[in-house]
Amino acid sequence: MRASFAVLLLLLLAGCGGLHRAGGLPPDIPPQSLAIGFKPGGLADVIVVDVVDWRPLRSAELVTAAGERVPAYSLDVVPSPVDRGSLMQQITPGAVRPVSQAGVMVSTALIRLPDPVLYAHEWRNWHVEVVIGDPGAGRIALTRPAPPSPPV
Numbered sequence: 152m153r154a155s156f157a158v159l160l161l162l163l164l165a166g167c168g169g170l171h172r173a174g175g176l177p178p179d180i181p182p183q184s185l186a187i188g189f190k191p192g193g194l195a196d197v198i199v200v201d202v203v204d205w206r207p208l209r210s211a212e213l214v215t216a217a218g219e220r221v222p223a224y225s226l227d228v229v230p231s232p233v234d235r236g237s238l239m240q241q242i243t244p245g246a247v248r249p250v251s252q253a254g255v256m257v258s259t260a261l262i263r264l265p266d267p268v269l270y271a272h273e274w275r276n277w278h279v280e281v282v283i284g285d286p287g288a289g290r291i292a293l294t295r296p297a298p299p300s301p302p303v
Contacts (some may be wrong), residue, residue, distance in 0.1 A: 156197075156293060159220075164207070168278035172219070183203050183204045183205070183255060184201075184202065184203040185201070185202050185203075185204075185281075185293070186200070186201045187199070187200050187279060187293050187294075187295075187296050189203075189296055189298070189299040193302055195298075195299045196264045196267045197262065197263050197295060198213060198256070198262040198263075198264065198279065199259065199260070199261060199263070199265070200223070200243075200258075200259070200260040200279060200281060200293070201257075201258070201259050202256075202257075202259075202260075202264070202281070202283060203255055203257050203258075204253055204255060204256060204283060205254055205256065206233055206256070206257075206258065206283050206284035206285075206288075207228045207230070207256050207283070207284070208226060208228060208258030208259075208260055208281060208282075209281075209282040209283065209284065209285075209286055210222065210223065210260075210261035210282045211223040211226065211262060211279060211280070211281045211294075212262070212279065212280050213262045213264070213265075213275040213277060213278075213279050213283075214277060214278050214279070214280055215265070215273075215276075215277055216273045216277055219264070219265075219267050221262060221264075222262070222264070223260035223261055223262045224261055224263055225259075225260065225261040226258070226259070226260045226261075227258065227259050228256050228257070228258045228262075229256065229257045229258075230254065232254065245281070246262055248273045249268050257285075258262055260281070261277065266267075267298070268273065271298040274295050274296075274297065274298050275295070277295045278292050278293060278294065278295050279292075279293045279295060280292050281292070281293065283284040
């Protein structure tokens with residue numbers, strides 16, 4: 152579990168590029184980490200948006216070339232992930248029980264492509280918009296991920 156969380160954070164930190172503000176959020180408070188893409192080995196018709204920040208991800212929408220909005224069908228927020236140490240440290244009397252808690256939230260949104268074939272042809276004209284923080288906060292427009300390569 153710890154290893155998968157560390158890998159997720161590394162992937163999130165590596166994928167922070169390609170975003171610009173659509174207005175509303177102060178420019179001096181960017182998300183700590185934001186990544187968008189298709190998961191390798193995952194569903195080829197689902198865009199995954201991962202956010203690590205002290206504010207929760209409130210919404211994520213795919214905006215088509217025609218302006219149609221496709222909301223995320225799943226949005227999960229895990230507040231302040233906590234590492235309470237190993238089981239042995241927890242059950243050994245008198246053992247030091249390390250607890251590290253980050254003041255962040257890990258949010259994941261899943262957006263299903265309405266038409267994967269159309270997306271593959273027009274993906275450069277589509278984008279994803281997210282709202283992070285208060286429900287009235289401005290939207291952040293993200294560059295769209297390239298469609299996954301078809302299996303060989």
